[in-house]
Amino acid sequence: MLREFRLPDVGEGLTEAEIVKWHVAPGDSVKINQTIVEIETAKAVVELPCPYEGTVSALMADEGQTVDVGAPIISVEDGAGGDGAGPGREALADDMVPDVRKAQASAHAPAQDPAKEKRQPVLVGYGVKTSATRRRPRKPASPAPSAPASSAPASSVAAAAVLPASAPVATVAATAAPVAPVAPAAQAAQGNGAGASVRARVLAKPPVRKLAKDLGVDLTALTGTGPQGSITRADVEAAVAAPSLATAGGRDTTAREERIPVRGVRKATAQAMVASAFSAPHVTEWLQVDVTETMEAVRRLRTLPEFAEVKVSPLLLVAKALITAVKRHPMANASWTGEEIVVKHYVNLGIAAATDRGLIVPNIKDADAMSLPGLARALGELTERARAGKCQPAELSGGTITITNVGVFGVDAGTPILNPGEVAILAVGQIRDMPWVVDGQLAVRKVTTLALSFDHRVVDGELGSYVLRDVGAMLEDPLRMLAWS
Incomplete structure (x- = not known):
């Protein structure tokens, strides 16, 4: 029996995901709960297990393709009898996660009126989209009728012929350049002795066509290397990377521009940053701080047995100082809903991290309840997972x-933009040697600049100043953390 596995929402409430990497191919044997694919949502890269046991029949989505939740992505032949019709075709194994069950069910639910749906921008670590988008089913491609001799130029292209989902794909390149030599089919069309125009039938899957459009590549000018002469991603990329056959004014015109698709984490972050910047009234205050004593404390902590297996950096004491400051001033650890202010009497400390996939903000749950060694360990582990792209969805929200x-x-320093749903964010600048007055005498000290941005609807200038002053005071004299904790 042929069974289709539909893209689940993996418990995040999102509506789509990008296929990052397939771990199986048509003809492979799979077992229940075996990892078959990696997907990237607006929050994280997630590995999906297979709900069936059997043989992979087809991959129904390409690597790099964005797929709606509920859309089929793989079909598996389980060896049982039947023609694959009926409820058994969509059934999931009993031990599959509940979120997948919900996604399977939602795939058959009636579509809601799009006018009543509202999509919310989603930042990594914040919020969810409230509805699912649905695409109209694609109509099967049909050969285009022959055109009259004078109806169109010889290079006109007919309707696309959709290839099997198992056709090979390759990683997307990002450099635009002139196209490769003209394919034989196109040459034949152009070489019609009577001057009649013949429409070339180009075999290419929709994602390949979109890639070619984004990169400015004419598919009719390519020679396909895929099944039945179809054009693959690799063919498009080869055309992009090919040396220029013509130059302008003696200059090589290859790779003058680069086009990077905006999707996944980067797209979600961009949407959320715009929403934050234009919804919350930002105020930023600055403070230069002598952190010489903090640097000495870091050096001493590194020698203690409690910190022997963890990384101790100045960020650890900055984090502890901020946690202590917001416990003294809880309104800075809150959120604005429009109708009320929600004050959080716990601290889920977010750490902004720049990764290859874009900016993410994972957070340490209940950081205020941790000991200093525990906080150091949590910071180190969170940083490693963020850089590896392995943060779990729960770490990216709340x-x-x-x-x-x-x-x-x-x-x-800089003027940081608030993470949506929060009312304060602290930026920490580089620590460097600077002239500083100590007890009336000029000395060279370790100095950094702190910048605190806050939502003026919740945090006024006085409260923001108190929080920033307290963080600075604790970094100047780390013993204050003990006194104020």
């Missing part, structure tokens, strides 16, 4: 206040 460490990039 944050209450955020730190962004721009000092690692060698800059003094």
Whole structure:
């Protein structure tokens, strides 16, 4: 019996995901709960297990393709009898996760009126979309009728012929350039002795056509290397990477522009940042701080047995200082709903992380309840998972206040944008030697700049100043953390 596995919502409430990497191919044997594919949502990269045991019949989505929740992505032949029709075709194994069950059920639910649906921008670590988008089913392609001799130029292209979903794909390249030599089919069309125009029938799957359009590649000018002469992603990429056959004014015109699709984490982050910047009234305050004593405390902590197996950095004490400050001033650890202010008496500390996939903000749950060694360990593990793209969805939502460490990039500070749903974010600049007055005498000290952005609907200037002042005071004298904790 042929069974289709539909894309689940993996418990995040999102409406679509991108196929990152297939771990199986048509003809492979699979077992229940075997990892078959990696998908990227607006929050994280997630590995999906197979709900069936059997043989892979077809992959119904390409790597790099964005798929709606509820759409079929793979079919598996389980060896049982039957023609695949009926409820058994969509049934899931009993031990599959509940979220997949819900996604399967939702795939057959009546579509809601799109006018009543509202999509919310989703930042990594914040919020969900409230509805699912549905695409109209594609109509099967049909050969185009022959055109009259004078109806169109010889290079006109007929309707696309959709290839089997198992056709090979390759990683997307991102450099635009002139196309490769003309394919034989196109040459034949152009070489018609009577001057009649013949429409070339180009075999290419929809994702390949979209890639070609984005990169400015004419499919009729390519020679396909796929099944039945179809054009693959690799063919498009080869055309993009091919040396230019013509130059302008003696200059090579290859790779003058680069086009990077905006999707996944980067797209969600961009939407959320725009929403945050234009909805919450941001105010930013600055404070230069002598952190010489903090740097000495870091050096001493590294020698203690409790920290022997964890990384101790200045960020650890900055995090502890911010946690202590918001416990003293809880309104800075809150959210604005429009109707009320929700004050959080716990701290889920967000750490902004720059990754290859874009900015993400995973957070440490209940960071205020952790010991200093525990907080150091949590920071180290969170950073490693973020860089590897392995943060779990739960780590990317529910944050209450955020730190962004721009000092690692060698800059003094910036004006950070609030993570939506939070009312404060602290930016920490680089720590460097600067002249400083100590007890009336000029000295060289370790100095950093702190920048606190806050939502003025919740945090007024006085409260924001108190929070920033307290963080600065604890970094100047780390013993204050013990006194104020």
